[in-house]
Amino acid sequence: MTGQRKLKYAIVGAGMAGILAAIRLKERGEDFTVFEKADRIGGTWRENRYPGLTCDVPAHAYTYSFEPYPDWRAYYATGAEIQAYFEMVVAKYGIGPSIRFNSEVTALDWDEGRAKWTLAHRNGERDEFDVVIAASGVLHHPKLPDIEGLESFAGAAFHTARWDDMAPIDGARVGLIGSGSTGIQIVTAINKKVERLVHFQRSPQWVMPVPYFRYSEEERAAFRQNPALIDAIRFSDEYLGNVRRFTDAITDVDGPQMKVIEDVCRDHFENSIRDPELKEKLRPNYRAACKRLIYSWCYYEEVQHAAVHVETGRIARIEPKGVRMADGTLHELDTLILATGFHADRFIRPAGVTGRGGLTLDAFWEQRPTAHYAVTLPDFPNFFMLNGPTGPVGNFSLIDIAERQWGYVDQLIDILRSGEAVAVAPTAAAHAGYEERRIAAAKKTIFGSGCQSWYLDATGVPASWPWSYDAFVEAMARPDFTDYALTASVDA
Ligand code: NAP
Numbered sequence: 001m002t003g004q005r006k007l008k009y010a011i012v013g014a015g016m017a018g019i020l021a022a023i024r025l026k027e028r029g030e031d032f033t034v035f036e037k038a039d040r041i042g043g044t045w046r047e048n049r050y051p052g053l054t055c056d057v058p059a060h061a062y063t064y065s066f067e068p069y070p071d072w073r074a075y076y077a078t079g080a081e082i083q084a085y086f087e088m089v090v091a092k093y094g095i096g097p098s099i100r101f102n103s104e105v106t107a108l109d110w111d112e113g114r115a116k117w118t119l120a121h122r123n124g125e126r127d128e129f130d131v132v133i134a135a136s137g138v139l140h141h142p143k144l145p146d147i148e149g150l151e152s153f154a155g156a157a158f159h160t161a162r163w164d165d166m167a168p169i170d171g172a173r174v175g176l177i178g179s180g181s182t183g184i185q186i187v188t189a190i191n192k193k194v195e196r197l198v199h200f201q202r203s204p205q206w207v208m209p210v211p212y213f214r215y216s217e218e219e220r221a222a223f224r225q226n227p228a229l230i231d232a233i234r235f236s237d238e239y240l241g242n243v244r245r246f247t248d249a250i251t252d253v254d255g256p257q258m259k260v261i262e263d264v265c266r267d268h269f270e271n272s273i274r275d276p277e278l279k280e281k282l283r284p285n286y287r288a289a290c291k292r293l294i295y296s297w298c299y300y301e302e303v304q305h306a307a308v309h310v311e312t313g314r315i316a317r318i319e320p321k322g323v324r325m326a327d328g329t330l331h332e333l334d335t336l337i338l339a340t341g342f343h344a345d346r347f348i349r350p351a352g353v354t355g356r357g358g359l360t361l362d363a364f365w366e367q368r369p370t371a372h373y374a375v376t377l378p379d380f381p382n383f384f385m386l387n388g389p390t391g392p393v394g395n396f397s398l399i400d401i402a403e404r405q406w407g408y409v410d411q412l413i414d415i416l417r418s419g420e421a422v423a424v425a426p427t428a429a430a431h432a433g434y435e436e437r438r439i440a441a442a443k444k445t446i447f448g449s450g451c452q453s454w455y456l457d458a459t460g461v462p463a464s465w466p467w468s469y470d471a472f473v474e475a476m477a478r479p480d481f482t483d484y485a486l487t488a489s490v491d492a
Pocket of ligand 1: 292
């Protein structure tokens, strides 16, 4: 039987992780289809086009390990460059013909008797697959603020992931709600274009100062001729060393690495803001790295531009002319940008996923989305997630994370390919034990140290990998197969 079984795979999502899975399966000559809800690939890089969009992971580290890209124009790449990179990769690896665009997956139903998933998509078609790879992303359901009167605003109002190119920005009175990574990047990009920018800030941010520089044509030519120069960046102390130190810090909140992060952020803050009133507005009252750290080379400078007004008062409501504060002040605006984040607990939903015995994903995730080592689910056999719930989050490359998860997934699929089993899923007991350990450790991470962020689940527990980067690398290198139950054959 070994090596005999030909499987049929559905990949949900043609973003970074779905493209990765497609490339790996194509290399093996496997039969796969990618289902993409939109009419283009790219996931988050397709949906986000706001001014200032930059990936705060060094560009050479935010690339597939097997497809280095010598032509990044700067140490950090813009969103448009990253989108172009993924389009180039899809073309180069010939993935396009395997993608079904405008094909939002609406339902996935597991048939235990036949060990098959039935996939339904928006246009009503259904098809059967042996394996589902859910690569549908985390941050793709925009979260609008629950503020009275939002609909009544007479100007252009839109979420950052639904950027309105027609909205007045240049010379306009612009309001911006939200000071996460997105809101901060927008401040730095539009502050000099607007007549006035009112930045409504509910919580200030800790800012890690980082280097920024452009690559010259000579440097790009050198990268082309000598890929080892690219590896030197990917594996540098500046990047990979920092990733290790960062994950050590977030998991050892009173340790030396966290002290370094706190000291650097505090010094940066104390030495950068000149106006005492603004300084108090920007002073966080929680620990650095509790919310996702802002990595920026220019935010503190740009927020001090004369056109920027940081508003820390409570918003009472939104009116046709602008934003009314609780103290009665009305900020009259032409454009209102909502940088208010995403529903991070959706994952593959709203697709209805039904596993063994009619168990739905909504029911399984009633308390919180979980997954065994962030990848698999008991009672949802042959269902594998890339960048699924409780995976590593922070200021590092999710491409690296997805590649390592694929290494883990591929070894589980090998069991199916070999014919040893028709279905593989973690046991409920193994997952429960893992999740208990994960929650206990997650509560002790810096993410759980007393701030609000999208890293927290509905019960306030950090929904993340709570151990070090090296522990993640080790866990992904080889699944603990004793955690998994195999179904040897189908009923018929
Ligand atoms: P976010 O981090 O969830 O931030 C949302 C912001 O909106 C917060 O400042 C929040 O305030 C504020 N907010 C939400 N509801 C509000 C309300 N009703 N009234 C006032 N303020 C409200 O969202 P994001 O900035 O879009 O970033 C999401 C994630 O995307 C990031 O953490 C990161 O993982 C990713 N991202 C990455 C990059 C990159 O460079 N790699 C760039 C952008 C985004 P509170 O803090 O008080 O809740």
